[in-house]
Amino acid sequence: MTHTEEPGQPGAHRPVLVVDFGAQYAQLIARRVREANVYSEIVPHTAPVEQILAKEPAAVILSGGPSSVYADGAPAVDPALFDAGVPVLGICYGFQAMADALGGAVAQTGTREYGGTHVDVDDSGVLLTGSPTEQSVWMSHGDAVHEAPEGFTVLARSAGSPVAAFEDPQRRLFGMQWHPEVKHSPLGQHALENFLYRGAGLEPTWTAGNVVAEQVERIRAQVGDARVICGLSGGVDSAVAAALVQRAVGDQLTCVFVDHGLLRAGEAEQVEDDFVAATGVQLKVVDARAQFLGALAGVTDPETKRKIIGREFIRTFEAAAREVVAEAGAHEEEVRFLVQGTLYPDVVESGGGEGAANIKSHHNVGGLPDDLQFELVEPLRTLFKDEVRAVGLELGLPDAIVWRQPFPGPGLGIRIIGEVTAERLDLLRAADAIARAELTAAGLDRQIWQCPVVLLGDVRSVGVQGDGRTYGHPVVLRPVSSDDAMTADWSRVPYDVLATISTRITNEVPEVNRVVLDVTSKPPGTIEWE
Incomplete structure (x- = not known):
């Protein structure tokens, strides 16, 4: 971790810049670098190389992305980046863009690799030192590097990737076809740390x-x-x-x-x-x-x-x-x-x-x-x-x-769908207090990132309470798990806990006659509804 008043302004720690080529995992790459106690920031691929170098990066990581390097309009890497003396790691599309910019060959293989993939590894180099010679990694690509650029050593191969990883340690340039940042690549963090510590010579001092x-x-x-x-x-x-x-x-x-x-x-x-x-x-x-x-x-x-x-x-x-x-x-x-x-x-x-x-x-x-x-x-x-x-x-x-659950600055104002009134706030406050109390009683506070309770203020639903017909409000439970709120998955709260929350809310908050569960991840949904 480190500090700046604006992202992009180097502080005491020179940043590792993650160049985002439209990857769904760009933020995750930055997070994994920070987990190695090295400061990182994200910059767009549209930033000129002069602007990137002006930030005095300690290293640069080229992210994955959805394009093909040989397609019209595909984002490219300025070869000047590789002559600047800055350590560079290419991942997936960034790996292919690096190979293309330096004179290697990238083309379709006819064999797409998505998900868990077997690779054969040469662990004698820098990037993959200490890795088993056979391992499973997470890939997501239809193109592949067929020939490494001149001066590079091939470190790994798979059925669909003749060149799945390469390096030129003297120029401090490295690349891999798979995604080391995802947990489905069990040794991915090890490879990232090899790049940071051995390849780029950085110290884990960002604490x-x-x-x-x-x-x-x-x-x-x-x-x-x-x-x-x-x-x-x-x-x-x-x-x-x-x-x-x-x-x-x-x-x-x-x-x-x-x-x-x-x-x-x-x-x-x-x-x-x-x-x-x-x-x-x-x-x-x-x-x-x-x-x-x-x-x-x-x-x-x-x-x-x-x-x-x-x-x-x-x-x-x-x-x-x-x-x-x-x-x-x-x-x-x-x-x-x-x-x-x-x-x-x-x-x-x-x-x-x-x-x-x-x-x-x-x-x-x-x-x-x-x-x-x-x-x-x-x-x-x-x-x-x-x-x-x-x-x-x-x-x-x-x-x-x-360890308090995150709570948005606008408060319950953005957890009421529709107009915010004193009556609706009181209703939502009561339902929220019940949900929080039961999650705490179940020992789930550290497992759940947060659990917004959302009042559908402009929606009514028919119900039966006390042998009579009701026309009350529904509330939504939105329990999510996350590390940093950039991505999130819905939390699998035990059914008995959900049942207790629902029963208590509909019994103790008369205006609510229905409790529903939001099971949407982020993306596509944000954590808060508004």
């Missing part, structure tokens, strides 16, 4: 402890002696961001907790009690429930909701900042900085970074107003969720905060 030290230094340099406020949401991200900033600037920080009425049951108490007890931070509580509900009245469009919530957050913080200064008796001072717990997945999903699609605006990324009065401090902007938890533990935050 939670280093992140804290580097971020503290960066925050002090950015903030100086200015006053800072941080919006606490009750979630892991804002708590860790606040703890980092407090470590850096101490009582220059005041945390502002906005009770916007979109919180789950017990969250306000957790922030006011648990976090303050753990950190000793100065906390200002703002009751803005009426303000937010008024702004959301009649609004049903998800993007509009997010932008309204983002706008109202900032306006609330601006008012709170003025009060913080007034209460301190320092009327001549201003609060210049706002701390946010923005994460790398937030940036990616909000269209951050060149070439990224805008999946949805996060209130702290795409939902900020244009006339923002603060400079942002975002110490977690390049981190994934599991890395944030590691930093939180390093900072000494208690498990109750660090």
